[in-house]
Amino acid sequence: MRRAGQRLAGYIVVAAVLAFCLAVGPAHALLIRANYSEGFEGQLTAFEAADLPPDPQSYEWYLGQFPGLLIGSAPALNYAFGDDGTWRVLLRVADTNATSYIASIDHDAYNAWPVVASIGDMTAQAGATTAFEGVFEDPGWLDTHTANWVFGDGNSASGALSVTPGGVGTPLRGTATATHVYAAPGTYAASLAVRDDEGATSTKTFTVNVGNAATPVPEPTSIALLACAMGGVGAMLKRRRR
Ligand SMILES: [Ca+2]
Ligand SMILES: [Ca+2]
Numbered sequence: 001m002r003r004a005g006q007r008l009a010g011y012i013v014v015a016a017v018l019a020f021c022l023a024v025g026p027a028h029a030l031l032i033r034a035n036y037s038e039g040f041e042g043q044l045t046a047f048e049a050a051d052l053p054p055d056p057q058s059y060e061w062y063l064g065q066f067p068g069l070l071i072g073s074a075p076a077l078n079y080a081f082g083d084d085g086t087w088r089v090l091l092r093v094a095d096t097n098a099t100s101y102i103a104s105i106d107h108d109a110y111n112a113w114p115v116v117a118s119i120g121d122m123t124a125q126a127g128a129t130t131a132f133e134g135v136f137e138d139p140g141w142l143d144t145h146t147a148n149w150v151f152g153d154g155n156s157a158s159g160a161l162s163v164t165p166g167g168v169g170t171p172l173r174g175t176a177t178a179t180h181v182y183a184a185p186g187t188y189a190a191s192l193a194v195r196d197d198e199g200a201t202s203t204k205t206f207t208v209n210v211g212n213a214a215t216p217v218p219e220p221t222s223i224a225l226l227a228c229a230m231g232g233v234g235a236m237l238k239r240r241r242r
């Protein structure tokens with residue numbers, strides 16, 4: 001009698017476990033694997049779905065939250081973060097029974113320096129307006145920037161910026177321009193510095209050789225023209241008298 005009771009209790013436990021499993025679905029720990037857990041903004045990182053459920057049918061990768069910005073729909077994802085910070089990547093996989101499995105992973109991205117391209121030495125004329133132009137890139141394609149030109153004669157100016165937005169795998173590209181008038185001839189050590197919103201700065205120096213302004217040719221006056229004309233007439237008269 002006691003054994004029969006124990007057996008019955010065992011059946012009840014097994015039935016309860018089976019009922020629980022049927023109610024909550026299969027326990028499955030979907031995972032995300034990444035080749036880097038940290039890196040720089042703009043650096044491509046490979047993410048991959050792991051420990052998949054049987055018969056996975058769809059993949060949705062989101063950025064930040066679920067459902068957030070959809071950034072992929074394949075088992076693997078190559079992604080670059082446009083700014084520094086801790087970014088959360090989420091994955092949702094659905095199987096043939098429309099059961100969803102969700103996983104997430106955090107990625108630390110550090111700020112990357114902008115890079116100003118080399119600027120060749122320039123020539124200019126004192127008293128004339130000289131145009132300056134420099135280009136730069138920043139892997140952080142969500143960053144904002146400021147530019148500062150130093151002309152080497154004690155003057156400087158904020159550069160006007162035009163920016164081409166980047167994206168995953170493409171850095172932000174920008175152009176900084178300015179104009180300046182040198183008051184005197186000389187050789188000046190100039191520079192362009194570009195700074196991103198995290199304070200990372202790239203600087204390129206170059207030389208501006210400033211010469212004398214060209215001496216303007218004076219316009220002939222009406223008196224000079226008249227004297228010239230009279231001289232010509234006098235020469236003709238002399239020739240006729242001979
Ligand atoms: Ca940044
Ligand atoms: Ca940056």
